[in-house]
Amino acid sequence: MPELPEVETVVRGLQGCVAGKTISEIEYCAPHLRKLNLRGFAGKVAGRIIDSIDRIGKNIFINLDDGAVFLVHLRMTGQLLYCCQQVPEDNHNHLKMNFVGNGEALLFRDVRKFGHFIHIPAKKKSAYIESMGLGEDALKIEADSFVEVLKSKKRMIKPLLLDQSVVAGLGNIYVDEILHRSKVHPQKISSGIASRKLREMYDHMQRILRFSIENMGTTFDSFSGVNSEPGRNQNYLLAYNNAGKLCSLCGKRKIKRIVVAQRGTFICTNCQRP
Numbered sequence: 375m376p377e378l379p380e381v382e383t384v385v386r387g388l389q390g391c392v393a394g395k396t397i398s399e400i401e402y403c404a405p406h407l408r409k410l411n412l413r414g415f416a417g418k419v420a421g422r423i424i425d426s427i428d429r430i431g432k433n434i435f436i437n438l439d440d441g442a443v444f445l446v447h448l449r450m451t452g453q454l455l456y457c458c459q460q461v462p463e464d465n466h467n468h469l470k471m472n473f474v475g476n477g478e479a480l481l482f483r484d485v486r487k488f489g490h491f492i493h494i495p496a497k498k499k500s501a502y503i504e505s506m507g508l509g510e511d512a513l514k515i516e517a518d519s520f521v522e523v524l525k526s527k528k529r530m531i532k533p534l535l536l537d538q539s540v541v542a543g544l545g546n547i548y549v550d551e552i553l554h555r556s557k558v559h560p561q562k563i564s565s566g567i568a569s570r571k572l573r574e575m576y577d578h579m580q581r582i583l584r585f586s587i588e589n590m591g592t593t594f595d596s597f598s599g600v601n602s603e604p605g606r607n608q609n610y611l612l613a614y615n616n617a618g619k620l621c622s623l624c625g626k627r628k629i630k631r632i633v634v635a636q637r638g639t640f641i642c643t644n645c646q647r648p
């Protein structure tokens with residue numbers, strides 16, 4: 375599933391190719407996405423200009439010049455692709471937004487169909503975003519707030535970091551990487567972790583996320599940027615998906631796969647002690 379660095383890669387791609395473009399039409403929108411939208415939304419967006427694109431956690435906001443917004447969540451396999459309007463037939467293309475003038479389009483492709491693409495009118499926008507209950511974005515949160523929010527909970531650190539209402543943007547891959555690099559066992563109770571250690575974890579989180587963004591994210595199967603280019607960060611992961619490989623931090627034990635809170639989890643049993 376795309377996490378913060380992958381979503382940020384898409385946002386940066388969109389900023390480069392669709393910001394400032396005028397929407398000519400929503401050429402099609404699959405029934406499962408139509409259900410998420412208010413009736414007649416397609417008519418309301420024709421002629422609107424895309425003002426800006428931003429992100430909170432894994433949620434993409436495509437802001438229009440009338441104050442409305444498209445909220446996009448890629449979930450498991452969603453992709454936003456910038457392409458020409460004459461695209462080959464593909465059952466996985468669920469929404470197509472055409473632009474005025476240059477014969478180009480934005481496609482929402484999603485094999486598993488868990489993704490969202492929702493038009494939210496200006497007057498409903500702030501209430502809608504508030505109802506999402508997101509915590510601070512993992513890239514923007516300050517160190518003090520990060521330490522404070524984790525210290526204030528008595529929960530296992532891995533599921534806590536995965537909880538989007540606590541910190542927004544992390545998923546299974548980056549949580550495993552952050553905990554491994556910080557040498558913290560994923561089942562440790564957050565309130566019992568020293569503040570100094572949580573601060574270290576914050577620094578690792580910032581470095582790991584930024585490094586992955588530089589590498590255009592992690593691609594294991596379907597993730598790509600808006601021009602279909604895969605990420606390269608999978609080549610630099612030290613824990614996630616590395617079971618059986620020698621831990622590169624201690625060089626003593628092999629990375630092991632365990633299950634924490636029903637999630638496959640990769641740890642070094644030497645570096646990360648319960």
Ligand SMILES: [Zn+2]
Nearest residue numbers: 621624642645
């Ligand atoms: Zn180790």
